Amino acid sequence: MHLVLPLSINGSMLNGQREKLAWCLRYKIALGVASGITYLHKGCQRRIIHRDVKSDNICLLKILNLRYLPPELFMQCTVDEKTDVYAFGLLLLELITGQPVIDDSHQSLVMWAKPMLIGKNYAELVDPSLGEAYQKVKLASICIHQSSTERPKMSQVVRMLKGNEGILPIK
Structure with a gap:
C-alpha cells in the first residue's frame, strides 16, 4: 500500500470523473x-476475499474508507465471496449511473436505484451518455440482491459481463 499510493498521482480514476468516462472505458x-x-x-492457492471493492480502490486514493457493505455483514456478521459480489455490483451500478455510492445528502445509491430497478425504469438509471450500459443494469441488480445466496459467483459475473453467459433472472 505504501509503495502504490505515491505512484498513483491521479488518484482514483472515478473520483469526480464518472461523467467524463465513455462506456467502453467504464466497461473495461x-x-x-x-x-x-x-x-x-x-x-489463488488460498481463497482471498477482498472485502473492500470500491471505485476509490481502482487506482487507490489517499482516503481509504469502507463504503460497500452488504446487508449480511450487518445482520449476521458473515463475510464470504458473495460480500465481494455485492461490492462489485455497487461498483458496476456506480459506473452505469455515474452516481456516487453515497451522495452529499447521505442517500445510498442502492436506496436511490432500487425503485427504478424494481420498476425496470432503466432509462432513469443509466448515465445518459452511455447507450450500451442498459444491458449491464440487470447484472448490477442481481449482484446487489438482498440475499447473498441469490447473488452469482464472480466467475459467472465475468462470463455475463463478457456476454458469454446470459444474465441470470432476478428473483
Missing part, C-alpha cells in the same frame, strides 16, 4: 475488477 474497468476478484476467489 468493470471487467478488469470482476476478473481480479474472480482470481482472488478461484485462482
Whole structure:
C-alpha cells in the first residue's frame, strides 16, 4: 500500500470523473475488477476475499474508507465471496449511473436505484451518455440482491459481463 499510493498521482480514476468516462472505458474497468476478484476467489492457492471493492480502490486514493457493505455483514456478521459480489455490483451500478455510492445528502445509491430497478425504469438509471450500459443494469441488480445466496459467483459475473453467459433472472 505504501509503495502504490505515491505512484498513483491521479488518484482514483472515478473520483469526480464518472461523467467524463465513455462506456467502453467504464466497461473495461468493470471487467478488469470482476476478473481480479474472480482470481482472488478461484485462482489463488488460498481463497482471498477482498472485502473492500470500491471505485476509490481502482487506482487507490489517499482516503481509504469502507463504503460497500452488504446487508449480511450487518445482520449476521458473515463475510464470504458473495460480500465481494455485492461490492462489485455497487461498483458496476456506480459506473452505469455515474452516481456516487453515497451522495452529499447521505442517500445510498442502492436506496436511490432500487425503485427504478424494481420498476425496470432503466432509462432513469443509466448515465445518459452511455447507450450500451442498459444491458449491464440487470447484472448490477442481481449482484446487489438482498440475499447473498441469490447473488452469482464472480466467475459467472465475468462470463455475463463478457456476454458469454446470459444474465441470470432476478428473483
